[in-house]
Amino acid sequence: MNLTLKIWRQKGANDKGKMVDYKISDVSPDMSFLEMLDVLNSELITKGDEPVAFDHDCREGICGMCSLYINGEAHGPDRLVTTCQLHMRKFKDGETIYIEPWRAKAFPVIKDLVVDRSAFDRIQHAGGFVSVNTSGNTIDANAIPINKHDADTAFDAATCIGCGACVASCKNSSAMLFVSAKVSQFALLPQGQVEATDRVLNMVKQMDEEGFGNCTNTGACEVECPKGISLENIARMNREYLAASLKG
Amino acid sequence: MSGILNSSIGRKFAMALSALFLMFFLLQHFAINILSVFSPTAFNEASHFMGTFWAVQFILQPILIIGIVFHFTMGIILELKNRKARKVSYAKNNGAANSTWMSRNMIWSGLIIEAFLVVHMFNLWWHEMMVKYIDPQVLDPNRYYHELVEHFQSPVIVAIYVVAFVFLALHLLHGFNSAFQSIGANNKYTKALKGVSKVYSIGLPVGFIFIALFHHFAH
Numbered sequence: 001m002n003l004t005l006k007i008w009r010q011k012g013a014n015d016k017g018k019m020v021d022y023k024i025s026d027v028s029p030d031m032s033f034l035e036m037l038d039v040l041n042s043e044l045i046t047k048g049d050e051p052v053a054f055d056h057d058c059r060e061g062i063c064g065m066c067s068l069y070i071n072g073e074a075h076g077p078d079r080l081v082t083t084c085q086l087h088m089r090k091f092k093d094g095e096t097i098y099i100e101p102w103r104a105k106a107f108p109v110i111k112d113l114v115v116d117r118s119a120f121d122r123i124q125h126a127g128g129f130v131s132v133n134t135s136g137n138t139i140d141a142n143a144i145p146i147n148k149h150d151a152d153t154a155f156d157a158a159t160c161i162g163c164g165a166c167v168a169s170c171k172n173s174s175a176m177l178f179v180s181a182k183v184s185q186f187a188l189l190p191q192g193q194v195e196a197t198d199r200v201l202n203m204v205k206q207m208d209e210e211g212f213g214n215c216t217n218t219g220a221c222e223v224e225c226p227k228g229i230s231l232e233n234i235a236r237m238n239r240e241y242l243a244a245s246l247k248g
Numbered sequence: 249m250s251g252i253l254n255s256s257i258g259r260k261f262a263m264a265l266s267a268l269f270l271m272f273f274l275l276q277h278f279a280i281n282i283l284s285v286f287s288p289t290a291f292n293e294a295s296h297f298m299g300t301f302w303a304v305q306f307i308l309q310p311i312l313i314i315g316i317v318f319h320f321t322m323g324i325i326l327e328l329k330n331r332k333a334r335k336v337s338y339a340k341n342n343g344a345a346n347s348t349w350m351s352r353n354m355i356w357s358g359l360i361i362e363a364f365l366v367v368h369m370f371n372l373w374w375h376e377m378m379v380k381y382i383d384p385q386v387l388d389p390n391r392y393y394h395e396l397v398e399h400f401q402s403p404v405i406v407a408i409y410v411v412a413f414v415f416l417a418l419h420l421l422h423g424f425n426s427a428f429q430s431i432g433a434n435n436k437y438t439k440a441l442k443g444v445s446k447v448y449s450i451g452l453p454v455g456f457i458f459i460a461l462f463h464h465f466a467h
Contacts, residue, residue, distance in 0.1 A: 006339065019339050072342030098340035105333050171343065171352055172330035176256070204257055213333030214256045214326050216354060217426040223346035232434050239432030241257045 001027040001088060004096040005040065007052055010109050017109065019098075029089035033076060034059060034066065036088055037099075053112040061085040061226065064161030067168070068113055069100040074165035074224040082163060082226045102164050104173035106210045119210040120162050120178060126206035127199035128182040130191050141191065150188045157184035159227045166221035166229070172213030177221040179207050180237035181229045187240050197244040204241055259326060264430035266319040267423055271448070273312055278452055281396075281459050288393040295392035299376065320362050327355045350422040357419040364412030372399065400463035409460045413453040420449035 002025045010017030024040050034056050041051035057065035066083040070076035076086045107115040160181035167175050183200050186192025222231045252258035284291040298304050343352050379385045400406055424445040
């Protein structure tokens, strides 16, 4: 496959940045999207040019590190996959592919396609955990009976890898799908009840302080989420938040 | 509790409550308007009741005006805040791949509906307030039907009416479900709401358009 790539290049956080065109030839349809970028970078390095910076780690679709807004969609045109699991056979020979970083005020660009997603870490620190006594008397979590439906739903929420595709896809750059997944995975389990009120209030407060937009329920996040996190989580977070506000 | 309206979820909730109230009002408005097609007498009686009953005039009417102004103002505030959350736009964004046109353009359909409301209120409501409270006149309790028929004789007014209600349908096609999602009512038990949403969002505006066209062509 021969392709034209339009890639966002930005030297650093304070650089204005621009889209730059690259031609790439002999791309195998069996390559992953990141492997295609690896080939491009090898060519750029050989020519003495600066390689394109992009985030990646496990390349198995589970770490949440890869990102990229490809042809106008987070993680590209395929569904329920991360960029590292997107294959070049999803594109046509001769196609022009736009590659951009996640765009959100709360996710500033560090370099090229790499953005700072530490806002998500700060939201997690605000309440995305359960406090467990680890002094030696820890009770095995499996010793607590949990309704099968609740356990499954909590697990579904817990599959969120925090990649930020929800923010990137949302026209408002809202982080509500991510935060709601983190709230839901504990809200549905008995271990999460003790800190439930503080958790949702603190996480939503942090989310708002980070500068994410308001959710207007377009549902784009759910469609583009590589883990299929459901909008039902946002409804659950709304219920949790309203109940916590009345209590708190 | 004090900070709830300063939070993103609190504002969503307030927006949804005002939307649900306005949707209920629309249903009530339609229920009275459709009477004009079947029985001028029933329409006059219902309109006279709404126009003279103190609780409607001095409690529900101010609440309705507050609801409209709140929904409109909050919608603009949220839109402006949301635009600030993305400083640099995408060079290529394929919004149609993951969301409906209606959901992405609520501000535009909302602004068109609001513009219609200004014209609508000026034409009908303001005139009613003038003759009832500001410059009181002796009023015929059976005037409502004739005023309605006269109103819809103008093709310009009917055209504006049709366009506005098409945009209302587009607004409701996203807004109805969105309001329930925002108040937290989205789970496996509420899937049926999507069917109700389509019936309401298309049926109600089509009903209003039918009333306008009926009176325009029938008289």
